[in-house]
Amino acid sequence: MRLLRFVLGLAFILSIGGGLVAAQEDESFDGVWWNDLLGVVVEIDGTTVTVWQAEGNTCYLNGQLDLDGSRLLSEGIEVYTLELDEGALVILEQGSPLISLTTAESREDICTETAEMTLDLPDTPITTQAEFDGLVNEILAQAHIPGVGLALVAPGKVLWTGGYGFSNVEAGIPVTSDTPFMLASVTKTFTGTAVMRAVQEGKLTLDTPINDVLPFVVDNPHVDGEVITVRHLVTHTSGILDAYPTYTDLYTPGDSPIELGEFLAGYLVEGGQWYSPDDNFALRTPGVTSEYSNVGAALAGYIVQQVTNMPLDDYAQDFLFGPLGMTHTGWHLADFADLSPIAVPYSDGEPMEHFGYPTWPDGQLRTSPSDIARFLAAIMNGGELDGVRILDEATVETMLQPALPEVTSDIGVFWFLNYPEPGDIGHSGGDPGVTTWMAFNPEAELGVVVLFNCDCALAQNAMEALASIMTTHVDLLTAQ
Secondary structure, three states: OOOOOOOOOOOOOOOOOOOOEOOOOOOOOOEEEEEOOOOEEEEEEOOEEEEEEEEOOEEEEEEEEEEEOOEEEEOOEEEEEEEEEOOEEEEEEOOEEEEEEEEEOOHHHOOOEEEEOOOOOOOOOOOOHHHHHHHHHHHHHHHOOOEEEEEEEEOOEEEEEEEEEEEEOOOOEEOOOOOOEEOHHHHHHHHHHHHHHHHHOOOOOOOOEHHHOOOOOOOOOOOOOOOOEHHHHHOOOOOEOOOOOHHHHOOEEOOOOOOHHHHHHHHHOOOOOOOOHHHHEOOOOOOOOOOOOHHHHHHHHHHHHHHHOOOHHHHHHHHHHOOOOOOOOEOOHHHOOOOOOOOOOEEOOEEOOOEEOOOHHHOOOEEOHHHHHHHHHHHHOOOEEOOEEOOOHHHHHHHOOOOEOOOEOOEOOOOEEOOOOOOOEEEEEEEOOEEEEEEEEOOOOEEEEEEEOEOOOOHHHHHHHHHHHHHOOHHHHHOO
16 A cells, blocks of 8 residues: 555655654554645554545545554555654654654544545446547546646557646646646656766766766765765665755745756755755665665756766757657746646646756656657667667666666666566656656557646546556557
8 A cells, every 4th residue: 555645756755854753652653643745644543544645625545554563564564664753753664754744633624525545437348539538537537637648659659649638727728748747756767868878978887986977075974985876876775865844845936046056065065055964864875775865866967967068958958859859848947938838737626836946857857748758659669769769779778677686676777667567667756736657568568658737636546547548448549
């Protein structure tokens, strides 16, 4: 069971710093706890833990876990642990704080209605495009999703793209195949591709120590003589942590005024504006444990800038977006002459301003279903599409293999392997008002893209349903 609505690689999980203390014998975890930012509600009654996802006035049942002391168990296997910190409940995964929740009087104070975290979809056969469109719209309606961009891809070929619902509900602007959506952490697949292009060009290797190419020195204050390499960054094993709320406090309307290099130096170098030895660095040697790091991904993008002597956005435009004809894609809002076609993010049913952050290589890319489909088609085809090659086939193969197999067999160069199912390769993304998913199966030679402009409670269910109906109706969609 997933505790949070966002899965791998998502930029907006709330963590905390400070001293944590396990519950003493005279303390209890019993009660209702919640995180209003993520809409997560946890009810604990003795050994039973019920997890809800709050959206509006409704709490959707996410699942149940068992509590054994401070250990949260799923089918007898420990998945999380609990600790108390100054009245807050902290849920930890493998010893690292995952989410902090505060007390509430009751679940009814948070949401007055409850529902199963499922979709009730008809099981009638789909034989026409109109019936397919109707089912997609039914999924959006049940999951309260404003709009979605979809793509179905094969190696070297975009099979189908589509848009449903609204990119801007208030203005009545519909989603089309050319509507740019913010990608959140799916962006990291593009950053990883840029890293591998620089590797292919001989600008660096995956084993290049980062301090050999940075204009400042990164030193984990908890480890003597450590050497952090590019390989550690792309596998989330560098020991560089995302410090919350520092990381999320820098989200801002519009593009961030803070330059990427300015933030990274201020975060990673002692004396910097955002430096914290305990919050920013893990108590371990790099290359030992994989712990998701948005800042580490941003640093990888910055390293590409350093070794190519080009801003990452310009580098990607020259070798990737331009050659592939990705004309509805940009890293920054300033890259778009007109913001009105960009999908407006919605959170809890309300529109948000377009936003940005200084670590933009970790999640800020905006692109359309038609554009990202061309990118995925090239990757699935060994780096080539329509006679244009963005990466050599051997480079793509390296990118999509375990980059540090002695630690994890499930991460390539930012791409997640065996995700979402065994044999699949992909990435998901989530930010306020954003939920995205891109994955392909090399054996089936099919890839799927799902882009939502909301952080809706039922987004994961809707993603799975949409992916299923696309992959089971390939002939119908390609017959147009």
